[in-house]
Each structure stands twice: as structure tokens, then as C-alpha cells.
Amino acid sequence: MCGDYTPLKELVVIIMGINDFWQVLEPAATMTPIVSLALKDHYMGPVPHFPYVVGIDASGWFEQCQQGKWHHAHAQTGQNPALRTFILRLARHPVQLLFCYDGDQQPRVKRGHRVSTNDHWMVKPTQCILNAFNVQWIKAAGEAEAQLALMNSAGSIDAVMTDDSDAFVFGAQTVFRNSTFSTDATIKVYTTSAIRE
Numbered sequence: 001m002c003g004d005y006t007p008l009k010e011l012v013v014i015i016m017g018i019n020d021f022w023q024v025l026e027p028a029a030t031m032t033p034i035v036s037l038a039l040k041d042h043y044m045g046p047v048p049h050f051p052y053v054v055g056i057d058a059s060g061w062f063e064q065c066q067q068g069k070w071h072h073a074h075a076q077t078g079q080n081p082a083l084r085t086f087i088l089r090l091a092r093h094p095v096q097l098l099f100c101y102d103g104d105q106q107p108r109v110k111r112g113h114r115v116s117t118n119d120h121w122m123v124k125p126t127q128c129i130l131n132a133f134n135v136q137w138i139k140a141a142g143e144a145e146a147q148l149a150l151m152n153s154a155g156s157i158d159a160v161m162t163d164d165s166d167a168f169v170f171g172a173q174t175v176f177r178n179s180t181f182s183t184d185a186t187i188k189v190y191t192t193s194a195i196r197e
Contacts, residue, residue: 021165022177028194029177031186037159038094051096054176055148057162058099058137061086062122083125090133092185098157099130099137100144107143146170159189168192 042052065085090097101123108117130137140147148160149170159174160167167175168190175190 021168025165025190025195028197029188029190030194032189034185034187035094037187037189052159053096053098053157054093054159054161055098055100055151055157057144057148057160057164057167058101058123058126059120059144060161060163061089061099062120062126063163065089065122080125082122083129086122086126087129090129090135097135099126099135100148101127101137101139102144103140103142103147105142106140145172148172161187168195 037052040052043049062082065082104117106115106117108114127137138147143164145160145162145164145167148157148162149167149172151157152160152173153171159176160172161176163177173192177188177190
């Protein structure tokens with residue numbers, strides 16, 4: 001699926017996230033069990049069956065894996081609790097995952113502030129983990145959420161998992177918000193059709 005996909009060579013970014021946009025979209029959000037996404041219209045009914053594919057903005061997972069709420073500092077967490085948390089989160093999804101990393105053409109300034117364009121320390125270790133688990137990953141030309149939104153709009157993936165609200169500006173049709181990932185295996189889903197209603 002993604003081996004044939006050619007990322008955009010250039011992407012003009014006008015908006016780098018929209019302040020308070022998630023609060024505006026809140027009435028359109030629904031809490032959905034991840035398992036139902038994996039089954040509904042994918043493994044029920046006539047064949048052929050195709051997995052539900054979620055494109056994940058890797059930078060959102062990096063941030064969350066480093067937060068204390070995802071791991072507890074004790075002897076069993078190992079030498080790197082953030083990578084341990086990444087593996088545990090990876091193993092609990094009943095859907096097919098595709099990770100997307102920010103590319104070299106990502107903006108140097110966001111909301112008037114200079115941002116580092118150096119790779120996050122978790123990029124290479126997580127790519128090795130994904131390779132070991134045979135999970136697909138790609139590197140976007142620019143911002144990961146823009147690449148994933150284009151793939152979602154084109155039907156290459158079923159949903160985008162990100163905390164960046166500008167995924168809708170880039171054309172995403174279905175967005176899962178990272179920060180709502182919960183231990184009861186439900187996720188907050190935003191769709192353009194629900195937003196329009």
C-alpha cells in the first residue's frame with residue numbers, strides 16, 4: 001500500500017494548528033471502541049476483507065510515551081520507559097497501523113516561534129521497533145499530519161491519529177485524537193460528515 005505512495009515534493013503550509021479548534025469540534029466527536037473500527041465494514045460481511053488502517057503521527061506518540069501517566073518509574077520499567085511504553089501501545093491496537101514521521105521540508109517557524117528540525121531522539125529507535133514488528137512507516141516530505149491527511153483523503157488509510165487539529169485543513173476525513181487514547185480501548189473520533197451536521 002505505502003510502498004507505491006509518492007509523497008508530495010512541496011507543500012505550502014498556511015496554518016500550523018488552529019487554536020482551540022478541538023473545543024469547537026467537540027460536539028461532533030464520538031467515543032468508539034477500537035475493536036468495532038477493526039470489525040465494522042472490514043471483517044464482517046462479504047469478502048474480500050481488508051484491515052482498518054490508521055495513520056499515526058509519530059510525534060504525538062513520542063510526546064505521550066514520555067509523559068509520566070503512561071509509565072511508572074520503578075525497577076520493572078527497564079532502562080528506557082518511553083520506548084517500553086511505545087511497544088506496549090503498539091501491541092494493543094487491533095487495527096493496522098502506519099506510522100508517519102515528519103520530513104525534511106517541515107516548517108522552521110510555527111506560530112511565530114522557531115522550531116527544531118532535528119530528529120527527535122525516539123525516531124531511530126522506534127523505526128527499528130516498527131521494522132522488528134513488521135509495522136509500516138513512512139517519512140513525510142514535510143509535516144506528518146499533512147501527509148496522513150492527504151492519504152486519508154485519497155482513501156489510502158481509513159483514519160489519521162494526531163493531536164494536530166490542522167489535519168482537517170489538509171483534507172483529513174476521519175481523525176482520532178491522540179490525547180483521548182484510553183485504557184478501556186475507546187477512542188475519540190472526529191469525522192468531516194459529523195462536523196458538517
